[in-house]
Amino acid sequence: MQPRHLVPLNALRAFEAAARCLSFQTAAAQLFVTPAAVSHQVKRLEAYLGVKLFHRGHRTVELTGEGEALAASLGELFGQLDLALDRAIAPATAHLRVSTMESFAAKWLAPRLHRFHRDCPELKLRIETGDEPTDFVRDGIDVAIRYGPGGYTGVHAERLMDAPVFPVCAPVPEDATAIAVPDDLRHRTLLHDDSAAGRAGVPDWPAWLQAAGATRVDATRGPVFASIYLAQEAAVAGHGVALGLAPLVEDDLLRGRLVKPFDRALPNAYAFWIVRRHEPGRHPAVDAFCRWLRKEAAGD
Known part of the structure; x- marks a missing residue:
């Protein structure tokens, strides 16, 4: 040697x-x-x-x-x-660092974490927010959940959930004008988010209104928010109608904070992905968390 x-x-x-x-x-x-x-x-x-x-x-x-x-x-x-x-130093402690976008952490992951702690009480999670490419070694991240078109290189990636898009808003008061047909949206504030801008295959308001046959609505009207999360929170607060991503509005729909005025949903070229290093099977804690994510997504 x-x-x-x-x-x-x-x-x-x-x-x-x-x-x-x-x-x-x-x-x-x-x-x-x-x-x-x-x-x-x-x-x-x-x-x-x-x-x-x-x-x-x-x-x-x-x-x-x-x-x-x-x-x-x-x-x-x-x-x-x-x-x-x-x-x-701590071989018996199973700590996982999970990186995901703020909206996914708040709207999908957080409402379900009590079930994860029930199923895997020996694992401790640290949730960090971000949507930039992850260097797993440098950043010490174990699992990333990303919203994107796929095609991630140098890592192991699997599709977790699709993300169809449809309008959502707070429940309309009884004394307010109802939203019965898509053209009625001309009486409502449209809430936009930057995440759809310039991304091929990601539906925005012009795309949804065209698909719905709404010809009397100005698709550019209304404030623009820096993230999906902010636009959907503005909708919860009753400030207008946002385009919601199905996984991110599910909990608010179930709790009655949001409603779907129309059933029409557009397919989305972006989806939610589990991204990790090319080492499935070598890290039991990471494998357990990924199995739990798949089970929760399948239940949805």
Whole structure:
């Protein structure tokens, strides 16, 4: 067996932090050392490897080609090392970090978590919100639930639920004008969300009104919200009619906070997906959570 390299681990840590931050000063603050110490460790690593890792300018640093290649590998390796240490410190504790969009966490996941805790009392969840691509090693995320078209690369992804779209609003008071036909929406405020804008196959108000044959409604009228969650909450509050995603409005419909004025629903090119690393079967806690998600989705 060939002897292992006597790798300067402190130098590698300093370089990885400096490469990630593109700043010796910021890296030093993260590592609780001085910028001079980070610079010294990086120079030590450059001497060890015999290559230049940074182009140094006036108060700026930029990675060389060799530096970029090494930084990409080290980020993943240190992430794996951190995960291994976490498991060694607390091997009997099953904590799962779950990343999902805010609306899914609030409207679908939270109302069901009491059943998860009943079925899997030994597992503890930490729910984090976000919709950006997840680096499972770097971010320490175990499972992500994403709303999108699929086609996720470098991970294991499975379709959890479809997301058909239809109008929803708060129950109409008895003394208010009823919404009997789609053209009656001209008397209501339409609530829009940015999530449908520019996404092929994701229905918006113009698409739904056209499909419903509503010719007297201005499809652009009404406020625009930054997320599906905000638009649907505005509908719950009685501020207008929103286009709801079926999984996200189910609980509000069951509780009577929202109603469906029309049965027409449009198919959606986007769906909800379970996204995880390519390791099914190696993490029993993750497998148990994914099984529970599938069971809940099947019940819906």
